[in-house]
Amino acid sequence: MSKFIVTITPPTPNGDLHIGHLAGPFLSADIFTRTQRQKGHDCVLVSYSDDYQSYMLRRGREQGREPAQIGEENTRKINLSLKMAGIEVDHWMRSLDNTCFRDAVLELYHQGVNDRNIYQKTVLAPFCRACNVWGYEAFGRGQCSSCGQDSDASQCEECACAPNYLYMKNFRCKLCGGEHEWVEKDHAYLNIGKNVHKLRAWLGDSAVRLNSRAFVERELAPTPEDWQITRHGDAGLDIGQPHLGKVHTWFMGMAGYIAATREHFTVNQQTPELFDSFWRSDDTTLVGFLGYDCLYSHGIAYPILLAGSPYAKKKQRLYTNMFLKLNGLNLSTSRNHAIWIRDLVSDYDTDSVRLYMALLAPEEQESDFVETQFVEWHQTFYQNTLETLTVAATQESPHFWLDGMQRNEHKLLCEVYNRWSAVTSADSFSSRNLAALAVELYEMAYERLQAEQPLYYLVALASCICAPITPTLSRQIQKRCSINEALVLDNLMNANFLDYSI
Template identity: 30%
Template sequence: MSGTPAAGAARPVIVIAATPTSNGDLHVGHMAGPYLAGDVYARYAAATGRPVVYTTITDDSQTYVPTTAHRLGVEPRELVADSTARIQRTITAMGLSMAGLPPVDDRYRATVLDFFTRLHADGKLRRRTVRLPYVPATGTYLYDGLMKGICPSCLAGSAGGVCEGCGHPNNYDELLAPAATTDPDAEVTVREAEILVLPAEEYRDRLTAYYAEREGRWRPNAMRLVRELLAGPLPEIPVTVPGTWGIAAPFPETPGQILYPWVEAMPAVMYATWWANGRDGEPAAETDAHWRAGADPELVYFHGFDNVYHWGFLDLVMLMAHGDRYALPESNVVNEFYDLRGEKFSTSRGHLVWTADLLEDVPRDLVRFYLSLTAPETQRTDFTVEAMRAATGRRLVGPWNRLADALRAATLADEPGPRPVSGEGRTRAAVMAARFRSCYDLASFSPARAAETLLIHLDRLVASASAGTASTGDLLLEARTLLAFAAPILIDVAAEARAAGVDLRTDAAEPPTEISPFVLPRLPDSARPDAALAGADGRAPAGV
């Protein structure tokens, strides 16, 4: 994927899931948001013949690492190592099509520093004197997860940096009634500090044009927040802060400061893309090659509503500040919050289900299907283990296995060899493909609609097989079409079919006139009761 694509080559795709903070594992709320959706899109794009890299990287510099470590009584670096291993375990268990989690090493830090030293050399950063909350007793400046207070935009409780509820930023001394997270009773004053910033207002015209061009590809709530941001003065994005946990800032104007943790994300995922793409034979200076405008990648970000400001605005400003060096994202696919029994997932309260624990008790395809079906795409949705078991058993596993058994019986009853497909069968297969593509294509991407479309056609094919109203060839073609377009979600049953020689590509020009018999793999039943999923009932499961 490096360099300029060859003439006639398929446009490369880079799919980025929001960088997970290394202060714990990924719970079901995380997985139902960006991580599974990004995998579904990456797998679909690959099935159409496009080169795809799907990646992310742990966000080790976030302030939530030392604050969580303080709460747990462990060293921050110990927490990072343990959390990274847990996140990697969960990524593997869920079958996400990533090469793995890249190491946060010297090559990573060199990539990050090169990104900002270039901006500094180009005169894009500005010196500003700002007012920051400050704890005199410890000499600590407060920002992001180091403090909590009241959001000035919506008056909800909020951490520093951005409000999780309304999505608006609250940099510097904007958070009302600030308190230190690790010592809420400590005296908090305000102290001036000179830092480097990137003024977003200087990019207003380009930002406005960018959002106007892509508005139809963004989900409504995310675009509403963007419009609210554009309606007022645009923020000055901190690039350095007086902190101790993070990458040391190399600029002479700000001795002793670190890079503001949130600005690492863009160069971080550039590095992750390079690492995931093979990383052999390319010098450190080329770790951003896949993101350059000349490579013409389709960049797609997957993240939650609480990260619209960061991934949809702050990171965009940083790319634009480099002039025309980098491609800009085609879209940000933004999810809302996924609740557990009507309340937000909460690690601190133990109100959660770890993804890895769920996967130990429920077959992976069923978890992927149910999280896709109930994903919080445009509004908050709710998860319970009981609802998942009931829905997957009644709506998916039962009908799917009845279709598999019917197809097996039909093919055994006929003579061997390819079966002819009627014109009506080819038309139905083409209609199915078109409906699925409308679910997976970026402009209208919706794993929830894809999962529901799967159920609609599954019920139709079971009824057709039971009534004997379709020929064996027609049933086989339509079942194969169903399987091919279910493959981004049902990865294990698809892998079993591919291993048996079933062609599951989705880029065929038109349906075939005949089809060879194949076995539709059966889906496993949901496993034993909720023994390992006590977190769903309010008791904290094991883990960080």
């Protein structure tokens, strides 16, 4: 049995979650965790609210409210949306004024200082005197210094780089549109350049999607810029060094995952030994699910921070996703071009939303959610086809789940075994390919129904493979058809069916 720490990048609690969040890291992390548990592995899935995000200050200013109040209100909405979508996070931590969080941040920060990976230098910082704000992230915007696209001064959504505001063109105050003053300030920096060889070794040992691997390799050549990790007059956590400012939220992500796990085991479950068994063991794999725009912090900064800490992980896996469009256009809450998770799962069966979003998962490239296509698919496949198959399978009721399999289909089972093993592996996981495999099996079963051939074993296999994606639906099908999921999975994991003689 293996151990996995599964993490989801924390959303900023300045609003609720839309379907882009679901199709991205949230659903994939949930499916991964369910799949590994289905295979007998030990997992803990954690995330937290990004309360120290610079955007919380701007939202508070826009609404004339305290950012903490807005964060608390939206965190409740976020948790409700996740619950409605069947996303089962083992622990969701509030980071604001959280002792576990602060301790973990300071631990990694001081470890970085001791390892000489964090140093100080004086650089110019952008300040808008008219608005009395510093333009580090939420209050400054211009053209990314790497790709030239419109971006804030922190993480570029287009190319995933960390823009350097000193080299951004047309860089102006987000509030008034005016130019910033430039003020000399001391800042802390993470030394990327001295760790290039360590990062290349980490990349060689870790499972990272091809587009993400290419990004990290590109960032490391020829000479990467070091990363500013503190800001003045902005959101962040006080580290007791006011001349440097506060560490910003992008630096604190890995500390957040450590703190959420510690709080889960030591506070909620009163089992501190389990925290050690996960985080201080070389046998544990750290698996992160994140948007492509979070790749710089997770693929470059965090491996450096972890390497010198007690939480260093030899086995790490990063699963990034690209963006989901809505009816051909980018999702935008400001333009009211979005569908909220809670609205979609209120109008349609939750498992249908989960399955469709898994099929659309923008793992390597952008995908598009078209409402009319989803409505048609929901009616024809999810409601009609699956119900027809379930009724037909109940009429077969074989003594063993492989009864009715034809001899010439032995090759099909071998292919299913190989594909399922690959898409559920921690090294090559894909919720999209897992969903596609299950749907293909259901469609094969429907073809056999049309040909008046036995289909029970295909329905049994599909319902078990799809259980991490459609847990309620799969349980219903298995109950109605007397399918023993434990037996099917045992046969699948151990390939026992390959020796089954008809």
